[in-house]
Amino acid sequence: MKTRYSITVVLFLATYIFGCKKQLTEDPKGNLTPLNYLKTQADLDAAVASIYAKYAVDGAYAFTNKSTSYFGADDLTTDPGLNKGDMRAFDQLNGSSTNSSMLAQWNGPWTAIYQANNVITNYAQVNSTDDLKRKAAGQAYFLRAWGYYNLVRTFGGVPLVDKLISVNDRPPRASVGDIYNLIVSDLKIAKSWLPVSYNDPKQIGRANQMAARAMLADVYLTMAGWPLKQTANYALAASEADTVIRSGGYTLMSNYASVFTTNNNSESVFGLQFNVGGSSPNRTYGASSVPLDEVAADGSSGWDDYYPEINFFLNAPKCVRTDATFYTTLKLRQGSGSNVTFKLVPWNSSETHAGHPYYKKFRAALGDGVVETATTLQSINPSTNKTTDIIRYPLVLLDYAEAQAMSAGGPSAAAYAAINQVRTRAGLPNLQTGLSATDFQKAVVNERAYEFAGEFGIRWFDIVRLQLLSEVIAARATTNENPINFTGDITQRYLAPIPQNDMYINPSWSQNPGY
C-alpha cells in the first residue's frame, strides 16, 4: 500500500515539475503591445486621435495653467491672494523653475510630440492605402509642429526629438533656429499630405491643409521677429496666409460674441475639442474666468483664475467687440434660500475684492459654463464642452496684413482689406489709410490684442516677438495690480525657465539666463 502511495506521489510531482515550464512565459492577453498593435488603419486612427487627446487634458491645454507664463502679458492677470501663486508669479515677472502650473506648458506639448513621433515612426508599416496613411501622418506632423512651436516660443531652444528614442538618451537643447527648421519642415509635409477638407462634419476637428498653411504663416511671421529676426520670412508668411484667404473656406462670424458660444463655426481653422461626459472637459471657460465675488443661486462660485489688467481694459477701443469681451458689472448674491437676489455693482466698486473688470467672452461657453441673465446668476460651472480655438480666421487675416506690409515696405490694399474685415466685425471704422509699414504693424498688433484678448498666448507671443515688455509694463496701472518688484534684466523675461526637474534629469543643459 505504501509503495502504491509513493509511486502516485512521485508521478504527481514529476508531472508538476516538468509541466510548469512554459508558465514562466508572459502572455498579456488583455494588453495591446507593439507585437500585436498598430497594424491596421483603425489602429493608426486611434494612434492619431491619441495625439489630439494628449493636448486636451488638464496637464496640457485644458486648464488655465496652459497659459501660466503668459500672465506676463497685459491681457492676463490674476488674484492678489488665493491659490493663484503660480500665475501671479509670472504676472509679476517673477516666475521660477519650480513653478508647478508651468509644467502644463512644458509637459503638455511633449506628451503629444511623443505620440506624434510614434505615428511618424510607424505609419508606413500599417496595412492600408498610401492616401489614408498620409492623411494620418500629416496630422501627426501638424500636431508635432504645433507642440514645438509653443515650446520654442515659451522656453527657447529645446531638444530636437523627431523619432522614438531610447529612454536613456539625453539630447542637448537644440538651437532656436533648428527647432524652427523642424517646425517648417513638418508643416510643409502636413500641408502637402492633408486634404483641404475632410467633407465630413464628424471629422471637422481634424487638422486640414488650411490649418497647416495658417500655422505655417504664423510661424513665418514669428520667425521674422525676435529672436531669429529672419525678415525674409514676412513674404513667406503673407503667401501662406493669402492661400488660406483665397481658398474661401472661412468667413468671420457676424457676431463676435457668438464665436465663443459655438463650436467649430465658420471662422474656426483649427481648435481643440472637449467633451465633459467623456472625461475630457474644457476648464478654461465658465468658472475660471468668473470673479470670486460672484456666487450663483445654486451656491456655485467663481474661481477667479484670470482676468485682464485694468489699463488693458481701459485702453480698449469702444465697440461691440469690447462690450462682448469684458465683464464690467458684477452680480453679488444677497440673501439665501428662496430669497436670493443679486446686487449689481461696477467692476471698480469697493464691494468687489479685486477691483478689476473680468472677461465676458469666456463665461457662457456652450450654455454649459455660466448660466445667467443680465440680473441673475443661476449657476457657474467649471467644466464645459466648448472648443478652444487655436487658429481663428481673424488670425489668418491679421497675420496676412502684418506680413504683407512688412514684406513690401508698406501695406497693400489687400492688407488694409484684411484688417478692416476684422475691424468691421468688431464694430470699428476702417483703419486710417496711408500708414507706414511700422505704424501699420503697430495697428495690427493692437488689433490682435483686443481681437484675441485672453486667448491662449496670442498677446504674449506678440509681446515676445516684438520685444514689447517694457512698453507693456509702463502702461500698467500702479494700483490694484499685482506689484512688479522684479529688478533684474527685463529682456530675460521673454522666456520661461526650464522646469527644475528637467534640469536635474539633463545635467548638461544650461538654464535660460536670469533663472
Add this chain to the structure above:
Amino acid sequence: MKRFFCMLLVCCITWSSYATATHLKGNKYTIAAAPVSGKVKDSKGVPLPGVSVKIEGSNTVALTDVNGGFKIDAPAGATLLFTYVGFEDQKVVLNGQTTLDITLAEKTIGLNEVVAVGYGIQQKRDVTGATSTVTSKEIAKRPLVRVEQALQGTTAGVTVSSNSGQPGTGLSVKIRGANSITGSTEPLYVIDGYIGGNIESISPSDIQSLEILKDASATAIYGSRGANGVVLITTKTGKIGKPVININTWVSKASVPKELDLMNAYDFARTVNAQFATTGNPPAFSDDALNNFKNNPGTDWQKAVQQKPWIRSYQGDISGGGENVNYLVSFNHLDQPGLILNQYYKRTTLRANLGIKLNDRMDLKVNLTALLPQSRNTGYSGDITDPFAQATQWDPTSPIRDANGNYILRAQYGSIQINPVAQANNQLVDVNTTNITGTGVFIYRITNDLTLTSNNTYENQSQLTQTLYGPQTGLGLANGDYAAAATGRYRAYQTSDFLTYKKKLGDHSLTVTALYEFQNHQNTNINAQSKNLSTYALGYYNLGLGTTQLTTSGYYQDALQSFMGRVNYTYKDKYLLTASLRSDGSSHLVQKYSTFPSVALGWNAARESFVEKWNVFSDLKLRASWGKTGNQAVAPYATIPQYVTGGPAYYFDGTTSSITTPLGTPVSNTLKWETTTTTDAGLDMSFFKGRLTFTVDAYHKKISNLLYAKQVPSYDGGGTYLANIGSLDNKGIEFALGGTPLAGKVRWSTNFTISFNKNRITSLGGDDNIVVNNIGSAQTGVSILKVGMPLGEFYGYQFLGTWKTNEAAQAAQFGMKPGDAKYTDVNGDHKYTGADLMPIGNGTPKYSFGFINDVSYGNFTLSFMFQGTHGNQIYSGTIPYTLGGLGDARNATSTTALNIWTPTNQTDNPTFSSTSQNFINSSRFVYNASYIKLKNLSLGYTIPTNVLSRAGFKSVEVYVSGQNIWTITKYPGYDPEVSNSTNAITQGLETGVIPNPKTYTLGLRATL
C-alpha cells in the same frame, strides 16, 4: 541548477519509497494489560484536567478528569506519555506501579522551544538566524483587530506604524529599515506555509505563533521575496481531548485622540476681515455680524465630521481531538465603524483546521479559511480634499445645513471645496469581498530519517466594489457625478513540496531539505462606470441611467518556479552550520532565474564545559550569517512595451468619440530583482534559568539593483519607467531584553526592545536630486532622493521666520515685505530659486522601541505597553492649509492666525500677503514627530477556578483596557504615527490622514 534539484527530488522520493516497503511492520503489544491510575498536577500542586495519557506505540489514550485523575489499561513495561499544552512532555516507564503521581513541568519560555523556520521546524537552540517569536499569549493581551498590531513594540528590529486610523487599513511593518524605494517594504507573510497569503484573512486569536525572520540566514530560503524579512504565521490546531470552547469578546469606545486648535466663528470672521484689509478690500463681516458671532461659536467642523463609535469583536473557537483526528473551528466577527461619518469596516472570518493521521507514517492537515470583509468609505488616501482634512479648513460661520435642512454645499469663506459633512455622508464606496483559502498538507515519513511534505494551497477571492458620487458631492458639483461597479476575481495556487532528511550519527546531526515550489496568480477585473445619471434614486444599482458609459477590464497572470536546498549541521550540539541556496524563476523578468545563497554559523557556548562551570548562563549563543535575498518590485508585463487603453477618447466634432490608444512609456527589458546582501552577527544570552534574557544583533544590509520608477524625460513622453538605478545601505543594531524580576506572589515580567537603523542611499546610477511627489497636490516636490542621504528626506527652503520692519529694504530685494516669510538664500542672489532648496528634515526614525510589562498578583493582572519612535519628523500638509491663503483654503482657520506678524506684534508667523512665497515648501511645516505612546493599559481579573468549575467553566477572565490613551510628543497635528506616504521615499509626509483612535475596552475571555 534547477535540473539538479529536480533530479535530487525525484531520486530521493523513489529511493525512499523502496526503503519504506521493507521497514514497517506495525507495533503490537502482546503482553496482557493491567489497570494503572493516578493524578496529574502542576508544580504548584494544582490538578490538571484534560492531560493526555497515552501508551507509547499504541492507540490507547486516556484523559485526566477535572481533578487531574486518570485510569488506563497498560501492559507491563509500557511507556506512558503525558502531554499537555504549555507543559513539558513526560514519559514514565511502567515497572509494576499501579498508581502514579505525576507533576508536569511548565515549559520554560525560550530555549528548548521548537520554532518554525520555514519549510520545517527547528529547536530554538539550533537556530543560527536572527529570529523573534510572538506567541498566542502575547497576542491575547490586547484587543487586536489585525495581525500586524501583534508585532508592534513586541519585537526588536521590527518597526510597525499604524499609518492611518481608518478601519480596515493595514499597518506598515518594516523589518530592519526600508529596503526598497519602489517595491514593497512590507515583510513576506507565510501563513501555514502559504507564501504571500492574505494577512487580513487571519483572525489574531487563531494564531499559535508568529516567527519573525530577520537576517538572510533565515530569509534566503524565500529567495526573491525575502528581502524585507519574513513573518511565519502558524495557526492553532486542536489538542487531543474533549472539546474545548474558547470565547473572546470585547467592545471598545473609540474617539479621535485630539483636535486641532481652530478658531470659533467670531475669531474666524475678524481674521477674514484682517486678511481682506491687507489686500485693500472691504471687510467681509460687518460689525453687526461680528457681534452676533460673539455669542455663537459657529460650527465646529472637526466635531461635525467625526463620530465616536463602538467597536465590537466576537470570537469563539472549539477544538479537540482523538487519536487520529484533531480539529479546531473558529469564528470571528469584527464590527468597526470609523472615526468619521459614514465609514465602517466589518469582517467575518471562519476557520476550520483539521488534522488526520492516515497511518503511522502519513498525516494530512487541511486548513480552510473564509474571509468576508465588508467596508464603506474606507479608501480615503489622505489628501487635502478628504472630508477629514476639509473639516480643518471649513468656514465656522457657515451652518452645516440651511433652514430647510438642505446641506450648505459651499461656504463663502474658508475652503472652496464642498461641505465635508455632505461629502462624507453622500459618497458611497462599498466593498464586499469573499476570500476562500484552502491549504492541504500531506506529510509522509518515508523512513525514520526521510520525510516528504507536500503543502498545497488554493486561494480564490472575488470582490465587488460599488461606488456612488452623486450630485451633492465634490465631483457632482463639477458635473463629474457617477456610479460605478467593479468586480474582480483573483486566484492563486501554490504547491510546495520538500524532502527533509534528518540523521544523527554520534556527535554529528544533519538535516537536509530539498524543495520544489510553484506558484501561480491570476487576476481578472471588470469596471463599469456610468456618468451623469438621469436620476440617483436607485443609487448605484442601475448603471443604465448614465449619459456616458465607460467599461474597462484588466487581466494578468504570473508564475514563480523555485528550487531550494538547505543543510543544517550541528556538531556536539555546540557548533552550528546552516547553508541554503534558492533559485527562483519568475515570469516577470526577461532573464527568468535568479539565485540566492546564504550561510550561517552558530556557537552554543553555554554547552562548553568552561562556561558551564561559571554557572551563570543558561544560554549563551553566538551567531553570524551572510546571505542574499531579493525583492520582487517588478510587476507582471513590466518588461513589455504597451499601448494604453481605457483613457479618455477624443471627440473630433465635440460629440462623436474616437478611441485613443496612446503609446505607453518606454520599458527596460534588462530588469533584475533588487538584491539585498545581509551580514548579521548576534548574541543570545540567558541567565538564572531563563529569568533574564538578552539578545543583541548587529547587521549590515546592502541593497543593490535598486529599482526606481525613473522619470522618463519629458521629450520622451514623460511618465516613469522602471530601472535598476542604484544602491542603498541599512546598518543597524537591535536589542531585546526580557526578564521576570519578580516571581513570587507578585509576578512581574517585562520585555524591552529597541532598534536603531541607519539608512543611506549609496548610488543612484548617476542621477541625483530626484524630487518626488506624494498623493494629491498638497505635497508636490517635498521629498528627495539624494546620494549620501537617508530615504524620507524632506526638501525645501529653510524657514527663518519673518522679515521685520527694520529689514524692509532687504526684503524688497526678494520681492517681499515685512511680515512675509524669510528663508535662507543659499547662493546669495537675493532670489528664492531652485538653488536655495536644501534638506530640511527626515521622516524615518533613528530608533524605535517597545516596553511591555505584565504584573500579576493573585487573580489580577496589570499589563501595559509603551511604544515609540525617536528622531523622525513630519512634513505636515494639513497645517499649512489652516493658515489662510494656500490652495483652495482661502482663509485661516487655525488659532495661529491670531498671532501672525503685524507691525506692532512682529511674530515669526508670516502675515497675510499677496506674495506666493509664504507657502512654498519649507522647514516651516516640518515638525518633530518623535513620540512615546501608551499603546495599551489593561487590568484583568481571573475569576477563581473553584467558583467556575461548578458552572462548567475552565477559566474566565474579564478585563478593562485603554489603547493609545496617552501620548508624549511635540507634534502639533492629530497623531505623530500616521502618514500618507506610499513608499519609503515619502515617509513622514502627512495630509489629512485620520489619526489612530483612542479606545477604551471591556473584554471577556472564557474557556469552557
